[in-house]
Amino acid sequence: MRRALSLTAVLAALLLPAIGPAAAGPEKGGVIDVATIGEPPTLDPMASATDIVGMVGQHIFETLFTFDHNWNVTPLLAEALPTVSPDGKIYEIKLRQGITFHDGSAMDSADVVASLKRWLTVASRGQQVAPLITDIAATDALTVRITLKQPYSPLPALLAFNNSAAVILPSEDQDVPLRQVIGTGPYKLKERKPDQYIQLVRFEGYRSRDGEPDGYGGARKQYLDEIRFVPVPDPNTRIEGAVSGQFAYADSLPVEQFDKIKAGKSEPVLLEHFGWPMIRMNAKQGVLADMRVRKAVQFALSESDMLAAAFGDTKFYAVDGAMYPEGYPWRTDAGVEGNYDVADAEKAKAELKKAGLGEEVPLRILTSRQYEFHYKMAQVAAEYLKLAGFKVKMDVVDWATLVQQIQNPASWDIFITHSPFLPEPALINILAPASVGWWDTPDSRAAVDALNATSDPAERVKHWQRVQELIMAEAPIVKIGDFSALSAKSPKLKGFEPSPWPAFWNVYLEQ
Template sequence: MRPRLVLTLAVLPIALAACGGGGSGGTPVAPSVADATADNRAVKSGGTLNIALNADPDALDPSVSTTLVGREVFASMCEKLFDIDAKATLVPQLAAALPAVSDDGKEVTIKLRAGVKFNDGTAFDAEAVKKSLERHRTWEKSARQSDLAAVSKVSVVDPATVKLTLSRAFTPLTAQLADRAGMIMSPKALETGGDNFGASPVCVGPFKFGSRTSGSQIVLDKAPDYYDAAKVKLDKLVYKIIVDPNVRAANLKSGDVQVADQLATTTVKGVQADPNLTVVSGGGLGYYGLTINTGNATGSTEKPGPVNTPLAKSPQLREAFELALDRDQINKTVYNGLYEPDCFPLPADSPYRSPSLQCAKRDLAKAKQLVQASGVPTPIPVTMTTPNDATNQRLAQVIQQMTKEAGFNVTVQTAEFVSTLEQGKAGKFDTVLNGWSGRVDPDGNLSNLITSRGSNNYSGMSDPGIDDPIKEAAAATEPAQRAELYAKALQRAAEVRGVVYLYHNKYYLGMNKTVAGVQYFKDGLPRFVTAGFAG
C-alpha cells in the first residue's frame, strides 16, 4: 500500500460557498447530453483523430480491466454482444437481436450477427463467443466473474446461436453483456497471447490495436475486416494520456488534440468560450459519495464485524453528519453547478427509480440535536480518506467545514486514488470519498456495492432489508415491480447510511468544431465509429 499524507485542510471561508452563480463570472451553461448525437454533418474520409484521456488505462484485456478510461478505448476496438443507444436503451451489437429468455428465466438464447470477422481476419461465431464468455466467468484472474455469476453453462446451439444456462433468473444479464462481460475476443489471439492478451488485444471493432506506449499513448488503426467498415471514415485514433486537467484543456485549445475526455468542471467554461471548440456532455448513470465504514472490519467480502468509530457505532450520528451537508452548495462550490446533486445511487430519470425516493435538505438544527442527544463529547472525531487530486481535496474542505458546524471534527487523509480503493476494500478507513461510473441496469449500481459481502461494499453493510429486495428485483422482469423492490432496498440503505450519496457526475467532452459524427451517451464513453473531420 502506498504511503498516505495526513493533513487537516484549512477551513474554507463561508463566503466561497456562494461562488459559482450565474452571470459572466459564474456557472457555465450546462451542455446537453443530446448535443453530440445531434451533429449530423457529413465527414470526409481519412485523417488521424487525437484524443486526450485523463488517465492511463489498465490492461486492455476485457476480462481483467476495471477502469473507465479502459472502457473508453474498448468502445473503439472491442464490440460487445449488446450496447446502449442515445436513449440508454439496450440494443444488439454483435448479437443479431435481443436475447430470447425462457419462461423460468433460466435459459437465455442469443442469435449472433452473421458475416462478422475479428480484426485479425478470423471468423466470429458461437464457438468464439463461448470461449470468451467462459474465460470471463471462470478464469481466476477475471474481474468479470461477479458479472456472470448467474451463468452456470455456455452452450453452442449452432454457429450463429449460443445458449446460456443460469442458476437463477437474472434480468440484468443483457446489461452485463453490454459491458466488458459481453466483449468477445479472437480465439486465435487468446491462444497466442494467453494471460498476456491485453498486450496485443484483438476483438471485433471499427478500429484495431496498433501500439501502446505506457503512460503516453495508445494507437488504433482503421480495421479493414470490420463488418461495417464503409461507415468508418478515420484512418487512425491516437489516445494521448494527459492527466492534468488544465494541460488537457490547453492541448485542446492549441489543437494538439481534437478531443479531450472528462474535462474538469473548472475548465468547461474556458473551453466553451473558445470559438473553435465545443463541449458535449454524457454520463449521469454513476454517482459519487462518502462511504462510512459501518461493518467492514476485515475486508469487504468477509463477514462484517464491529468497527470502533463514532460514526460506525451510531446511526444517529451518521444521520447528523448527512444532515449537515448541503448538496446544492457542494455542487456549486466544487463543481461549478455542473453535476446533479442527489442522495440515491439511481439517476432521477431512471425508469427503475420510484418517485417515493426523496432527499432531505440540509438541516443544521436537527443535526446539532442528534449530536447532542448521542452523548458523545464534541467535537466528534471523523477521519476522511480522499484521493489526492485537487478536486477531491476541495470537496473534502467543504465537507469538513459544513460538518464542523454540527459538531464534527473531520481530519483528512489524502492518498493516491488506487490506494484509497485498497483501503476501502480492506476496511482500513473511517470514511472515504469514492464513486462508481454507473450501469444502465440498476443492479449494476447496487448488488456488488451495498449488498452483503459485495467486493465493492466498502461500508460493510449487511442487512436483509437491503439484500432481499435487490435479489428479488434481479429476478423480476416488470420495470414497475423492480422499481418498487429497489425503493424498499434504497429506503433501508438510506436509514443504514453506509454510503452518503452526494451527486451524479456528468462527463464533459471537449471537441474541436471540425470534428463531427461522435456519439456520446449516458455511459460517458465517446464512440468514434462514425466520427471524422467535417467536409
C-alpha cells in the same frame, strides 16, 4: 472449432453547430488525439469497472449486446436479442456470421463460451451473476445457451455494459491477467506507451452492423485512420490543450471553464444530468464496517456545500438524494428524507457514541485530482467530518493508483467516485457484493434478489424502492447529487454524439 438517449432528453447535449447543406460528406482519413484523465490501469475491460478502461476498450473489444440511443438493449455481436424460455431460465443467443478478430481468426461460439466463463470469474459484474448460472454451452458453431438456476431479468443489460464488460476474446487468449489485446472492434491496438499514448488504428477486417448508427448500436463506421488516447492527468493542462486546439477531444473538464472553452479553439460539450458523484464507503474492514459509523458520516455531510464547491453554478448540478433524477421510471424519494444533506455534527456524534467511539475517530479519504470535482468534494467532506469527531487523513493520488489501492480493503475507508445514470439498476455496481465497498447484508441481498428475479416492470420499480431505502438506511455510499459533465471537441470533428463513454467510430475530420 475456431479457424486461422427516452434517455436522450435526460442526457441532452449542448447543441453543436450543424453541418450546412454545402458541407462535404464524411471522408476516410486523419488522426485524432483524445485527452483522457490519465493512464488506464489495464486494457482488460473485464478486470476493471472504471470509465477510462471502458472508454478506450469499447473501440477494441465488443460485447454480445449494447445499448441504443434510448438505452434499450440491442444486439452487437449477437445476431438478435436472446430467446428466453418461458420460465426465464434459459437464454439462447445466435451469433453473427463472418466476425473476425484482429488476428484474422473467425469468431464462433467456442470463443463466446470461453469469454463468458472468464467474465464470471474476472469481472465484478460477472461475479454478480455467477452464482445463478449453471451452464454456458455452445449448441452449434453460432449458438450459445446460458442456463440459470432462477430468472434474472438484468442479464442482457449486464452482457451489454461496457464497464466490467463481457467482451468476447479469442478462446486461446483467455489469460488472467490478459496477455494479448485482441478483440473484434473497429479499431485495434498498434502501440501502447504507458503515460504517453495508446495508439489505435483502423481494423480493416471489421464488419459493421447494417443500418444507421443508433446510440452505441447500429452501424460503426471507421472514418479515422488512427485514434490516440493521451493521458493528461492535470485538468488545467486538459483545459489549456482544449482551448489551444491541441486535442480533437478533451474529456472530463471542470465545468467552471465552460466560457473559457467557448472562447477558445474548441467547442464545449455538456451532458446535462450526466450522473452522480458519490462517497463510497468500505463496509468490509475498518471503522466503516460498522453501519453506525457509516451513518455518522452520512449525517455529518453537507451535500449541497460539496456540490457548490465542486461545480459552482447550479446550472451544472442539482441537490438531489434520490438515486435517479426526474424522467426515469426508477425515480423514487424512498428513504431520502432524514438521510440526505443533513449536516448535523451532533447527530453524527450520537451515532459514533452508539458504536462505542468518541472523538478523534480515524478516517482515511482516498481521492484524486484528475477528476478535479472529486478532490473539491473531498476537501469539503473532510471539514464536515472533522466537526463530527473524525480525525481525517486525506490521501491524494493519481487515478490509476486509486483504482489499484481500493482493491485492498485495508488501505482506505472512503473514496470519491462517480457514475452515469444507468438504464438498469442492477448495473449500479454497489449492488454486487463483490464490488469495491463490499456492501453485503441479509436485507440488501434479499432486496436485490427480489429486484432481479422478476421481469414485470411495475414490480421491479416497487422492488427498487426497497433497494433505495436500504441504501439510505445502511449507507454503503452517500450519493452527493446530480451533475453535468463537460468536455471539449474540435470544430473539425464531425459526427460525434455526446455520451457517457465517448466513442469515436462514426466520427470523421472535416477536410
